[in-house]
Amino acid sequence: MNDPYKILGVEPTATDKEIKTAYKGLVRKYHPDRFQDESMAEMANEKMTEINAAYDKIMDDRKNGRSGFTSYTAGGASGGYRRYSRESYEQASGGGAGVDYYQIRNMIHAGRLAEADNMLDNVAQPNRVAEWYFLKGTICYQRGWLNEAYHYIAQATQMAPGNAEYSQALQQMNRQRGGFMSGGSRYNTGNSANDTCNCLSDLCVADCCCEMMGGDLIPCC
Amino acid sequence: MFGYVKAYRPWLRVCELDLYKGVYCGLCKTITERSGFVSSLLLSYDIVFLTIAALGYDKSAVAAEKRRCPLHPIKKTPCVYCRQAGAENAAFEYAADAAIMLDYHKLRDDLHDKGFKKRLAAAAMLPFFAKPYKQAAARQPYISQQIEQAMAFQREIEDMNIRSVDAAAEPTARMMKAVFRGVCRYDPDDREVMGEFGYLLGRFVYICDALDDLKDDFKKRAYNPLVTKSTAMTTAGEITRESFEHAAEYARRSAYLTLGQLADRYVQLNFGDMQPITDNVVYMGLKSSLEAAAKFDKKEKKDTKGKRI
Numbered sequence: 001m002n003d004p005y006k007i008l009g010v011e012p013t014a015t016d017k018e019i020k021t022a023y024k025g026l027v028r029k030y031h032p033d034r035f036q037d038e039s040m041a042e043m044a045n046e047k048m049t050e051i052n053a054a055y056d057k058i059m060d061d062r063k064n065g066r067s068g069f070t071s072y073t074a075g076g077a078s079g080g081y082r083r084y085s086r087e088s089y090e091q092a093s094g095g096g097a098g099v100d101y102y103q104i105r106n107m108i109h110a111g112r113l114a115e116a117d118n119m120l121d122n123v124a125q126p127n128r129v130a131e132w133y134f135l136k137g138t139i140c141y142q143r144g145w146l147n148e149a150y151h152y153i154a155q156a157t158q159m160a161p162g163n164a165e166y167s168q169a170l171q172q173m174n175r176q177r178g179g180f181m182s183g184g185s186r187y188n189t190g191n192s193a194n195d196t197c198n199c200l201s202d203l204c205v206a207d208c209c210c211e212m213m214g215g216d217l218i219p220c221c
Numbered sequence: 222m223f224g225y226v227k228a229y230r231p232w233l234r235v236c237e238l239d240l241y242k243g244v245y246c247g248l249c250k251t252i253t254e255r256s257g258f259v260s261s262l263l264l265s266y267d268i269v270f271l272t273i274a275a276l277g278y279d280k281s282a283v284a285a286e287k288r289r290c291p292l293h294p295i296k297k298t299p300c301v302y303c304r305q306a307g308a309e310n311a312a313f314e315y316a317a318d319a320a321i322m323l324d325y326h327k328l329r330d331d332l333h334d335k336g337f338k339k340r341l342a343a344a345a346m347l348p349f350f351a352k353p354y355k356q357a358a359a360r361q362p363y364i365s366q367q368i369e370q371a372m373a374f375q376r377e378i379e380d381m382n383i384r385s386v387d388a389a390a391e392p393t394a395r396m397m398k399a400v401f402r403g404v405c406r407y408d409p410d411d412r413e414v415m416g417e418f419g420y421l422l423g424r425f426v427y428i429c430d431a432l433d434d435l436k437d438d439f440k441k442r443a444y445n446p447l448v449t450k451s452t453a454m455t456t457a458g459e460i461t462r463e464s465f466e467h468a469a470e471y472a473r474r475s476a477y478l479t480l481g482q483l484a485d486r487y488v489q490l491n492f493g494d495m496q497p498i499t500d501n502v503v504y505m506g507l508k509s510s511l512e513a514a515a516k517f518d519k520k521e522k523k524d525t526k527g528k529r530i
Binding site: 020023024027031032048049052053055056140144145146147148150173175176177178179180181182183184186187 | 232311360361362363385386387388391394406407408409417420421424474475477478479480481482483484485487488500501503504505508
């Protein structure tokens with residue numbers, strides 16, 4: 001393939017954001033929907049294939065082993081860990097026995113998963129504290145290796161039962177393991193339909209029915 | 222492909238079911254026109270879901286016309302197509318390409334299968350796929366490359382007899398990731414979310430498939446990540462019911478966790494008019510397929526299919 005940077009018309013030193021802007025501009029220009037003429041639309045389509053390939057290539061290269069998920073904290077997904085300052089972090093995690101977990105955490109946050117994973121693997125077994133298991137689980141989680149993620153996070157919670165961050169992540173995963181799916185409450189997937197909202201609306205309806213018959217179930221309304 | 226990604230029909234409205242079937246018909250027509258009749262035989266509802274997701278995401282206006290086809294020679298059936306001029310039928314054409322590429326690799330994979338019947342069927346079908354595959358791969362170079370890599374990876378994992386469901390599901394998941402990413406060709410942000418959605422869907426499909434095949438694989442001593450050291454054997458060399466139930470419970474927890482994550486991505490995407498159908502597939506159809514796969518007997522499986530969970 002030709003130089004992907006040339007195709008997008010950016011310098012190889014451009015930031016991710018600049019590349020995305022350039023890419024979006026090209027998409028607007030060559031979107032096949034803009035062309036009424038069939039042969040023109042086809043040419044635009046070919047151009048788009050080339051642009052997409054170039055964009056993907058650059059992004060893949062830049063991630064460099066960052067094969068994981070990007071929108072990890074988006075959408076209220078679990079495990080969205082907090083960002084600490086270094087001091088409060090060391091207080092919270094109780095120090096890392098000579099391992100710089102703060103740095104590893106930041107690496108994970110920046111999406112440098114392979115590097116972070118490597119650093120964790122270099123920690124000898126006896127030095128692996130709860131934080132080690134939690135971070136390992138977080139990396140697996142971001143890669144989509146959910147069974148291992150669950151295993152590690154459960155281990156972390158067991159080792160540090162008082163840590164709210166760990167137990168919150170575990171709780172969310174346990175809910176999903178029980179069949180919970182966000183946005184699916186209408187379909188009664190796993191979580192029961194008898195939630196507060198339904199219960200209240202049922203009461204209102206019952207009250208209306210009673211009133212229609214001349215009685216009153218809830219006297220105040 | 223696998224046939225686990227489908228709607229839970231009793232909960233589809235009649236108009237939705239018509240559309241759902243019509244998209245299958247339109248897709249079948251697209252494949253037949255482009256790649257020949259034989260290629261359309263392997264079409265499954267998984268690809269219909271892909272098409273519906275693409276139609277919904279693109280906000281395409283669709284229409285139906287009644288047509289006759291080799292599968293319905295007597296009664297005309299409604300066949301759905303895109304109404305827009307210009308980027309005509311982009312969703313159908315994309316899905317048709319994806320179907321051909323996935324089927325081709327599935328057939329190549331079947332050539333290594335232990336069952337004689339499967340190998341024979343694959344060998345008979347494969348020549349009809351060679352040319353369409355080349356054409357589709359030329360149109361979608363990124364996806365075909367990703368699928369090829371995933372298939373090589375899959376064989377490696379099977380040869381090394383890896384016992385981790387996470388690792389075993391990775392190739393299928395990556396394959397589906399590539400395919401679903403292609404739906405959002407023009408939006409870099411949605412593309413990542415859609416890619417993750419595809420990854421998780423592929424992972425779910427793999428777990429279902431592994432569970433569905435567990436009994437047969439165990440009998441044939443074929444690779445299956447759900448077989449562990451503690452899996453017990455009956456005198457006939459089959460898996461015991463107890464071991465199966467145990468594996469099924471493990472698979473169910475893994476699959477539910479995957480679905481939970483999948484839903485987190487799903488709610489970030491907008492499928493326009495197709496939302497009722499995609500909702501049905503995501504929130505009901507998938508679980509229904511899983512429950513059917515988790516049954517021990519073939520008869521039980523059949524009875525569970527299409528049952529509410």
